[in-house]
Amino acid sequence: MRLTLGFSPCPNDTFIFDALVNQKIDTEGLEFDPVLEDVETLNQWAMQGKLDITKLSFPAYFKSLNKYILLHSGSALGKGVGPLLISNKKQDTKNVEGNSIAIPGLNTTANMLLSFAFPKAKNKIPVLFSEIEDTVISGKTELGVIIHENRFTYQQKGLHKVVDLGEYWEEKMKAPIPLGGIAVRRKMNIEIQRRVDKLIRKSLEQAFANYPVITDYVKQHSQTMSEDVMRQHIELYVNNYSLDLGNDGKKAIAVLFNTWAILNSSIESGQTPRELFLL
Numbered sequence: 001m002r003l004t005l006g007f008s009p010c011p012n013d014t015f016i017f018d019a020l021v022n023q024k025i026d027t028e029g030l031e032f033d034p035v036l037e038d039v040e041t042l043n044q045w046a047m048q049g050k051l052d053i054t055k056l057s058f059p060a061y062f063k064s065l066n067k068y069i070l071l072h073s074g075s076a077l078g079k080g081v082g083p084l085l086i087s088n089k090k091q092d093t094k095n096v097e098g099n100s101i102a103i104p105g106l107n108t109t110a111n112m113l114l115s116f117a118f119p120k121a122k123n124k125i126p127v128l129f130s131e132i133e134d135t136v137i138s139g140k141t142e143l144g145v146i147i148h149e150n151r152f153t154y155q156q157k158g159l160h161k162v163v164d165l166g167e168y169w170e171e172k173m174k175a176p177i178p179l180g181g182i183a184v185r186r187k188m189n190i191e192i193q194r195r196v197d198k199l200i201r202k203s204l205e206q207a208f209a210n211y212p213v214i215t216d217y218v219k220q221h222s223q224t225m226s227e228d229v230m231r232q233h234i235e236l237y238v239n240n241y242s243l244d245l246g247n248d249g250k251k252a253i254a255v256l257f258n259t260w261a262i263l264n265s266s267i268e269s270g271q272t273p274r275e276l277f278l279l
Contacts, residue, residue: 001192006035006042006054007182009221010148011214011230012237013055016074018217020203028195036221038128039147039180040105046183047107053184053196058253060107061183062260069193070245070253070277073201074182077241077249082166082177083110083147085117086159088136093163097121102136102144104129109179109256110145113165115263116172133157147179149225149233173259175252176241184278193278201243250277 005021007013014036019025021034035051043060045051049067061070083104085096097120103111105126114121127135132144133154143162146154154161166177182200184193207215211234214227222230241249257276 001029002031002033003052003196004035004050005032006037006045006051008039008042008055008148009036010237011218011222011225011233012076012242014218014221015207015215015234015238016200016204016242018203018215019206020199022217025199025202025206027199030192030195030199038130040108040126040129043105043107049185052188053182055180055182057105057108057110057180058178058256059109059112059260061181062257063107064183065276067186068183069186069275071182071184071193071197071200072245072278073197073204073243075241075245075249076179076181076237077176077245077252078179078237078239079170079176080166081179081236082164082169083113083145084151084154084164084166085114085143085145085162086133086136086154087143087162088139088159090160091162093118096143096162099123099142100125102127102132102141104132104145104147108147109177110147110165112256112260112263113169113177114145116259117163117165117168119263133159149222149229151236152229152232173255175255176248178249178253178256179237181253186275190279197278204238204243245277253277 021032043056046054046056046060046064097118100123103124129147132146135141136144214230
């Protein structure tokens, strides 16, 4: 059985899926066709139901609950992993809501956390995540929300942190930050869903067993990064929650869902959708 599998070319994702898509583990009769795209493209595709299995931001998942269900393995959650709001000059948070802000996509967790911290910030300009630093440097926008490896490189380009949006979330909500997850089509056979979940965990266990070696697969999709930055990226975004959400991870996602619902006035506070996670 062949299944399409979407994830980003970032080191945390290629690290997780290397063994799976390159058959370094027994895939138990399943074959995977990898589709590597930036996270906002994957978010848009998820809302269209394009792929069998996909990485997606949690706000995009909440918008796609009729199409997908979240797996226990493969997610990016944690503490100290959130997006940063940056500027090309030192400034405080006083005028943030009046500034133009480059964001990595309307459906990203980064944009949701920006709205959580600065609900009146409306002048948002979606930009490919890898171009946000240059957008701020050039003055096309006054501020930018950076994700992924850019949190390790922005200072080298003379940029300044205005606020750590993840840190703000953690302080207010007392919960880890759910950034993105792996979801499968709801209409897929439940046994196949569970097999996929198990295989993603096995793929990650294989990667952890060989770490800190950076495989060629990870390198080829991270050509502009040094191995040290790749390792920083992996160590920040891949952890025990990536192996299994567990109760703490599920609670953190439920908190995020409830907050997203309030921000979007989509449901009343306290409600949660049926079957948010794979059984």
